[in-house]
Amino acid sequence: MxxxxxxxxxxxxxxxxxxxxxxxxxxxxxxxxxxxxxxVAFVLNPEWSSAIAARVGVGRGVDLLFYLSHLALFxxxxxxxxxxxxxxxxxxxxxxxxxxxxxxxxxxxxxxH
Amino acid sequence: xxxQERLRGxxxxxxVVVRAYNEAQVLGPVIDDLHRAFPNIVLVxxxxxxxxxxxxxxxxxxxxxxxxNLGAGAAMQTGLTYALNCGADYxxxxxxxxxxxxxxxxALLYELAxxxxxxxxxSRFLGRPSIGMPATRRCILKAAAxxxxxxxxxxxxxxHNGLRGFTRKAAAALEISQTGMAYxxxxxxxxxxxxxxxxEIPVEIVYxxxxxAKGQSSLNSVNILLDLVIGRLLK
Numbered sequence: 597m598x599x600x601x602x603x604x605x606x607x608x609x610x611x612x613x614x615x616x617x618x619x620x621x622x623x624x625x626x627x628x629x630x631x632x633x634x635x636v637a638f639v640l641n642p643e644w645s646s647a648i649a650a651r652v653g654v655g656r657g658v659d660l661l662f663y664l665s666h667l668a669l670f671x672x673x674x675x676x677x678x679x680x681x682x683x684x685x686x687x688x689x690x691x692x693x694x695x696x697x698x699x700x701x702x703x704x705x706x707x708x709h
Numbered sequence: 710x711x712x713q714e715r716l717r718g719x720x721x722x723x724x725v726v727v728r729a730y731n732e733a734q735v736l737g738p739v740i741d742d743l744h745r746a747f748p749n750i751v752l753v754x755x756x757x758x759x760x761x762x763x764x765x766x767x768x769x770x771x772x773x774x775x776x777x778n779l780g781a782g783a784a785m786q787t788g789l790t791y792a793l794n795c796g797a798d799y800x801x802x803x804x805x806x807x808x809x810x811x812x813x814x815x816a817l818l819y820e821l822a823x824x825x826x827x828x829x830x831x832s833r834f835l836g837r838p839s840i841g842m843p844a845t846r847r848c849i850l851k852a853a854a855x856x857x858x859x860x861x862x863x864x865x866x867x868x869h870n871g872l873r874g875f876t877r878k879a880a881a882a883l884e885i886s887q888t889g890m891a892y893x894x895x896x897x898x899x900x901x902x903x904x905x906x907x908x909e910i911p912v913e914i915v916y917x918x919x920x921x922a923k924g925q926s927s928l929n930s931v932n933i934l935l936d937l938v939i940g941r942l943l944k
Contacts, residue, residue, distance in 0.1 A: 688888050691775050692787045695753070699773040699791060 603639045607632050716815070719822035723799035724749045725814065726788030727770075730778060732805040733760040735919060739807045740768045746815050747801070751791050755784040771795070782892025786885040793880055800880045804871035806919060813912035817874040820910050827879040827905035830865060831872035831912035842916050849930050853894075856934070860898065865909060869893045872912050879905045890929065891936035 611632045615625060638645050638661075645657030654660045725747045729736055736752075743750055752770040754761055756778035765772050773791050775784065785802060792800045799821050801814050813831060820829045833842065833850065853869050875883075882903040887895045900907060 684888070685886060688779050688783045691777060691779055692783060692790070695773045695775050695787050696791055696794070699771060 600639055604636060607635050607639070715822060716819055719799055719818055720747060720815075722797065723747060723801060723818055724751050724771075724792035724795060724797035726751045726753065726785065726792055726800060726802045727805050728753045728755055728781060728784035728788060728802075729757060729761050729765070729805040730755040730781075730784070731757045731759045731761060733757070733764055735807045736761060736764050736805055737768065739803075739805055740770060742811050743803060743814070744769050746811050749792075749795070749797070751788050751795075752805075753784040753788045753791075755779060755781075780888035780892075781890050782885045782895070783888040785892060785896075786883070789875070789880045789883060793877065797880075798877050800875045800877070802871060802873045802875075807917065808914050809872045810913055810915065813872060813910075814874075817872060817910055817912070820908060821874040821876060825906075826908035827876045828900055828907045829874040830867065830907060830909050831870040832865070832867035832909045833870060833912065833914050834866040835909060835911035842914065846916075853930065856894070860894065860937075865897065865907065867909070868897050870912065870914075879903075887936060887940055889933070889936060891933045891940065894933075894937055895940070 611628065614628045638657075642657065645660060647657075649655065649657045649660035652660065654663065725743055727740065727743070727750060729752060732739075740750060740752065750768075750770040752765050752768065752772050754765050754772065754774045756775045758778075762774065771791065773787055775787065788802070789800060799818055801818055801821075803809050803814055809831070817829050817831060820826075834854070850867060850869060854865055854867050858865060858868075879900060882905065883896055883899055885892045885895060885899075897907070
């Protein structure tokens with residue numbers, strides 16, 4: 597039973613943390629709340645996940661959660677990859693802009709004609 | 710001769726963009742060589758960590774410095790933007806490692822100034838064979854050119870040559886977002902999309918030990934391909 601307390605405590609603190617974050621829309625907070633509630637339900641009734649697993653053709657509930665968490669992690673990695681690419685492009689444009697502005701002053705020195 | 714005059718006029722109105730990342734060993738002679746023909750040179754120091762910056766300051770160039778290394782594509786875009794801001798009518802890109810011949814750059818500009826096309830690429834696979842090109846490099850470049858032909862429908866024999874010439878109109882149409890080497894295919898597809906005509910002239914590449922050591926590893930072509938595929942998926 598100890599594991600249930602650990603899981604519930606983690607979920608509860610995660611939820612409180614998200615709620616306290618400023619500048620997050622209520623829609624996002626609603627999603628997080630729904631997610632946390634589903635997780636709490638699975639923690640309290642592990643047999644539910646097995647029932648769903650049987651419905652979709654996976655042997656055990658643990659296996660179903662394993663597959664779903666893999667998909668979720670892949671999705672998260674992809675979202676962060678896109679964000680990284682976006683930041684990289686902004687960074688590039690920033691350095692380029694700085695270079696072009698800095699170049700103007702050295703133009704006369706460099707131009708020997 | 711009117712031809713000579715036209716060439717001189719084109720030289721005056723052209724800018725050569727040279728990108729340098731840690732090229733201190735060879736930069737001086739390459740720029741001096743170029744400067745004998747081309748009055749306007751833009752040197753993009755792409756965040757070099759060797760003596761490139763100090764050497765560049767004493768050279769007859771417009772010096773543009775990236776505070777950190779961004780990559781070949783980003784440096785090219787910076788150089789093009791700078792040259793356009795200076796009012797360049799023609800822009801020639803030239804590698805800093807001494808693999809191109811200045812005569813080829815002049816021939817390329819001449820072709821550009823004749824007004825037959827908006828862009829002229831130098832090709833290693835037209836006319837004279839290049840000096841000291843390794844067999845693996847030849848295969849990969851042929852494959853890369855094939856990839857460009859298939860993906861952009863531009864009939865090019867060598868889309869990955871650092872020696873290229875752009876008219877003002879063509880250069881202004883470019884917006885390079887691939888910071889690394891994948892930019893080469895990116896610019897070709899952007900040029901095709903904007904309806905620019907691309908011509909080719911034969912050029913010689915001098916493969917020295919220095920340029921081979923400094924240049925692309927053949928294995929890197931896999932990374933470049935990956936960049937392109939991802940870039941295309943995200944469009």
